[in-house]
Amino acid sequence: MDKKAIRNFAINARNILIARVSAKLAKLGVTESGIDETTQIDSSLIEIKSNGERFVGKDIMKRAKLVEELQKREAYSGYKIAYQTLIEEVAYTWFNRLIAIRFMEVNNYLPDRQRVLSSESVGKKEPDMITNLLETNLYQEFDEKTKEKVIELISDGSAQAVDELYQLVFIRVCNNLNQQLPNLFEKIDDYTELLFSISYIDDNGVIASLLTIPEEDFDVQAGGQIEIIGWMYQYYNTEPKDKVFARGNRKIRADEIPAATQLFTPDWIVRYMVENSLGRYYIDQKLANRFETRTEKEIADSFGWKYYLPSAEQPEEVQLQILDERKNKSDFALQEIKLLDNAMGSGHVLVYAFDVFIKLYKEEGYSEREAAELILTHNLFGLEIDKRAFQLAYFAIMMKGRQYSRRILNKKIKLNVHQFINISNISDEFYSRIEELSLLDQSRFSDTLNRFKVLVDKFEVATELGSVINVTDVNITDVEEFRNLINVFPEFSNMDELYAIPVIHQQLNEMLDIVTIMIAKYEAIVTNPPYLNKMSGTLGSYVTKNYKDVKTDLFSVFIKMNSDLLEENGYAGFMTPFVWMFIKSYEQLRDYLIKNKSISSLIQMEYSAFEEATVPVCCFTIKNTQLEPVGNYFKLSDFKGGMKVQEEKVLKGIQDPEVDYFYQTNQENFKKIPGEPISFWVSEQLIHNFVVGKRMDEIVNPKQGLATANNNRFLRYWWEVDLASIKFDATSISDSKKSGKKWFPYNKGGSFRRWYGNYDYVVNWENDGQEIRNFVDDKGKIRSRPQNTDYYFKEAITWSDVTSGDFSMRYREFGSIFDSTGHSAFSDSMMDKKYLLGLLNTPVGNYIFKILNPTIHMHIGYVSLFPTLFNLNNDKLIQRNVAQNIDVCKKEWLSEETGWVTFERHPLV
Template sequence: MKRQLHRKVVHELRRFLEDGEQVSPEQATDAFIHLVMEAASGAAGAPVEKWAAGNSLQPLFPAMYPEGFREKALQLLGGIPDQDWRLDPQLPGWLYQYWLTPEKDRLFRMFKSGAKASHGDIPAVTQLFTPEWIARYLVENTLGRLWSRFYPESGLISRWTYFDRSADISPDAPGGPEEWTVLDPACGCGHLLAAAFDVLMDMHLEAGIEPVQAVRIILNRQLVGLDIDPKAVDMCRFVLLQKAAAVAPSIIYEEVEWGIEAITREKGYRFGSLDRGESKAVSFGRAGASYEADPGRLLSRKYHAVITNPPYLGRRNMDKELGDFLDRSYPRTSADLFAAFLERCLDFLYPSGYFGAITPQSWMFLSGFEELRTGILTRETIVSLLHLGARAFEDNNGQVVQTVSFVLHKSPPSRGAAGSFWRLTEGPSSHKAEVYKHNNWWNTDVYKASQAMFRHIPGMRMAYALPEDWARLFGRFPPLDRYYAVKKGMDTGCNDRYVRLWHEVPQEQLSFRCTDPSLAHWFPYAKGGGPQKWYGNHYFVVYWRNNGEAIRRDSRSNLRNYAYFGRQGITWSTVSTGKPGFRLLERGFLFDNGGSCLFPEEGREETLLALLAYLNSEFTAILLSQMNPTLNIQPGDVARLPLDEALLLDARMKELGEACLRLAKAEWDESERSWDYVGHPAVHSCREDTVEASLRRSWEMRCRRAVETERLERAINRLVYSHYGLQPLYGYPDGEQEAAELPLLKETAESFLAYAAACLLGTYPQGIDDPAFTSSPLIRDSEWVPRLKVWLGQLWNPCDTDSNVEAVARLLGIRPKESVEQRLRRYFSREWYPAHYREFGGYPRYLRICSGPRQALLAYVTALRLTEEAVDEIYILCVQRREELRGATHEADEWRLDMEELDSFARRLKEYLESCRAGRGSLSQEDEDTRAWMDRHRSVFDC
């Protein structure tokens, strides 16, 4: 389907319908609902009034719109081809979701500023309609499993594409086909109920029932849908009526006794399907029984199948009324609205009924859902589960939701029963569907896991891909936190004020540079970062002057686990986008909530490097990914890892960890990100007679280091697997594995030039006394190449300078007809600074001075040396550049535009200096105000 076109049409229609001072949002939505029904009805060959007759559908176009407005609006909606309406009966529901998108975006922006969702916000916040293939999966594995219990030889089972053929058939099922009822307690526009209609029609036709009679049974007695949004309910009825009319056209003239109802506050229901109706033992679904559309009676009944895509809303975004209600009525599942719906849906089911849903995956793994998870795993049977991860929804409007779709049988799990678990976490929704269909047909790549196995795993985490001998390790060995203290770090209360990248602070105020401890204001701070292993991610420092006096006084701060500050341990990034990376935490560090740490108990300090090796093993990575396959590596997950202390006492384990640490530290310290960086290896440890030979030797050294690290890590994996008596899940450590990721020679040349730039700007002086070479905190763009040549001539034979420059340019890659100097100038003006900016997280060591978009003046300055004198020098450069332009030959328009840009830049500089001297700004960088100063004044210098 052309979803992009559909969204565009809805956007244009919204602007058109909301145009007018007298039109309220409610009236615009009413008009939209009417227009969508009318367009869909026209495509089906009948006016909307005929669809509404006798069927409780009241699509009325609001009277306040002027004459002719409706026709113009229908013309806009006519941008959607008729075939889209015919091929996708659920299209009205998709259009309604797109209609709600602006309101949903507005509410999510409000959540970021601390606002809460009230009852009226829930439809817009939580509308996320189920893709067709997932809807079919849920219905075929709930209603379809009821059918398969009674008719195991039916041909329907082979025709249902998404019926999980690997899952067991449950021995019990309630009722018979004509009595079966299916409920969606958050039906929205009916995506799931539409799929249920199709499956029920398959059953009735297979049983020999006439189409007209089958449609009557389904609409009047079998489909039940509830929702708090009356407009979505109208759309749901309309969608189902369209599907019914395609089978039995006469149905549009009949009175339908709808089981699709809005449960609103006006009807006395404050929280929709979560309200519990009056309990009555009333039969429902019996052939010939009269049916009264009463939400209260619908809420108090039992159903043979329940299917839903419940609303997702975390507790922190709920208002007090909803939060208090969940605490009272659903205390076990009050962490999220979807969890409360899971509990409620299981209440709706008959014993031996089936429940299918698509929800966030968090209930499978996170500790906050442990009680819900334990209840499900002990009282219900998992029949089939699709672990979908991200991008399961076709239209999610940028919201990241990691999801799972599953089917439960309402019966305790039998001994030896194993559910089917499918890992479909890669790719978009369409890719997941194709992978599932292919593997389901051939019954491949499906995990069979018994619920009894999950009892071995702390918190009954649903680590379905773990073999049972792996899972039993949690019971055989004590958890890691028996020997090591696993701790979260502090919250400063305002990181923008108290936390810096280390290069933003004057060297004399850093605790690891300061000669007088009493003058140390900033201390190393472990704050996560990327998935770096063994050593590194030493980016941050925290303002800890006078033992953190300022942070202690801040009411927003939380000095969690203060007793562990400064101790040696191991840290890792709580948020990880790849494999976990555990690193040594050296003495003198403080640590943050995002850089959780563990510390050896007294007497176990000698085992720290062996533990570091264990944590960086493949074995640990697999356990953590199975216990919690989210982006977060929580301290609790690390604390529960099974640990045999005898492994840590193995001298070989310590030796391997120490070797990996040594290699990682050498690699980290050869990067400009390190505060122990003293220069590029090509200039120091790998220096040869020529620059090219030096760079190649430096590159070869890094390659050898990467290969050696991989060899050592494989040895650690072998040792861990052997100790626990396990076989690797993904092949043997000595078998075929991915080769080490080796650095490129071009990357070595780029890092060499970045070092050269730092030297030319005076950051890393090389002891060159020649007066021809002078570093400067301020360099014009045109000065890079001449200064680079002088620098190279002082470090290598000056007679080889031209060949050395040419070699560097060649390693970078020269375009056809591009000279060596042009290539180097292109590197410094277009490649070096963006890479430097990214390398230092948006707070670079050097600032780019740019006069404007034409770049009539382009220069670079060391950020910490941007003093009043430096700004005066920039102003002088601007004046000099104007004089250069006057003496050069230019096209008149180009010359005029450059001069105008320079004049404007000169005025900004003068105004900036005057405001600073008048006290309205500040060029001084006082302790904790450094970053605020940089942010406040950066726009003056870089346009």
């Protein structure tokens, strides 16, 4: 695909559509400042007071609906956000429809077989639908008044008439497609139509931009892929995402979650996850058949699964257990294998899963046409909070069905994919009506209704919480009871319509469909979950309350939640940041997985391989069993070059397991390393050292120091202040109190440097840090944290919090206060400090720290875990060499640091 053209189109199209929707709103008297008043000229004519624009007939009602919708949103989010989100929603509605129609016309899927955006004749600008309009079924469906209007516009021929005709035709095409694709092409008869503006004669318009994308990128017969829809959505979100993160370190609002979290998963990773979850589950079932003579790899190869990893060899006793289990397995039906993506985005995972299922059904003797319908109705399940992504996922899956079954769009198939909607303020009239029509006795009705209301309350902010809504207290019997409770209407009366009861009824049934998906068990779950730790207040509180052990980030919630949704021996595949493998805040998640699941395979990628994610990532699969502890692992952290290089290395490793970055590891070993990091490349000997060695914090006391809350205010470089105001030789807090000095040497960590150095800063600790201790923010809250003050000014070994390269540790003389990022370790024994300084500055020390935490942060917790085989009597030579290194590096550092000033001025000389 020409991703540059796709990116340019998506970004450009969004800006054009938003500008035109905004302009249309302004004509309607709706701006970011508010809603203008209108003057009623007569019963069918109004005028906008601010600009004099007039509207007649149905347009008056459409404007009224627009105002009503804005006011409804305003009550939830405030007017400005309501205005912005409405513009975004209308813009992406038309964007989605444009790219869907483009895909359908290129593949000849449109009902009239006439191109709506382009022409099959090269160089012809007028779409075939317009050229041949009078001969189409579309024209025949127009009423007489509309036909007259069409003829009038054709005869006029002016640019304005051409655009008006085209908009009329385009809207009717969209409305007609509602019959085949109702969840994307909702019928338009409201304010959305008022805000629509499109032109095929505008060389700078959206259509002209869309047609710059090579046609073959859409054409499935020419090698094009429905994947293009997902990339368009990804790039459409480029500017909204940049805008969210440009606002700095703050919580993400509910309306910003989609832009902040939607990432289009690279194709090869989707294939890896699906093949090693759904594909592996299928192969497990096949191998249980005593008549199956092929090996696991031979079966995978027969389907062309390039990214399938044959199972790791298990211990002998485990292999015997697996064979026993397989003997007890009965035949399986493909229709019973369910795959879920509960953060489906634009549907990339489900689309590839469709391709895999097609092959499985053909293997079992089904025709493609029969298989396509079964897959759509039985095998694929998806959930999403973002309406635009849901629409595109729905469309992409339906297009896969259309690829294999020509008539499938006319079968009114209801997919098992859904978008969360907020459900609140259910009217009393609705509950009164179902009570009137219910056949339940009063006691049973009241009990069922009360339980139902508890469930409904959980969906009040469903578009913010999405799949993390906790429905573990609901079972399938409850759902059926609730359906029976509300599905009591033989038909809806005019009074029902007045109170919007049909709409409420539909929403509640949709909610129950979603709950049914959320409580089911699955043979395969595959997702690239949202990465979000700066959650909104509502979402953050909910996650803390319901998922306390994995609350650090949304992706960790999904890992735990989805692991619990697997059938026995089912598989889950994830693409997530790799921090869960190492850092302390995910230790409970690691412990849960290691004790309760089997890590089947894992690919740890190079730090910046996935540029779109802006965080280092991994992808992995787990099996819902405790039986298979040995897994397949790839360590790709040394291979730069982006996703293409990572993919090449994985493919090479699958073909040649002897490569030095492929490992097969028993996850029981992870328990032997403090913190249980997923350090799969560690040797048995080093694991033994962790078991028998002393932790570093048994020898010295690692501590975190002062956090000033405002470094710009309280810190200076040593040369920025009067040397006479600096206290260089304090040895304790009491010594500093007596000094009468304002500035004291400050250990802030700093750049990579071993043995000695980074004496760059001084801190305002006048009167025992009085100003820092009393520093408050705008809300009057004290933000500074003078931690571990008893250790201030003491001799220490120290290291920097941020270590983007190798680890480095330094000796720090008496006289400094240490920072929260200038971590330090203390001991009364100089011998202990020198021994550890020598040990931790070696390549071995650096290697072990990469095991404990290969991220850029080296907190005191990780250094505390370092294993030492401590024997001072045999290590006097190490200590002597350390002392020499400190002395040499002190001189080197002083010389470098003072190169631009006189050497004698440095306070340490």
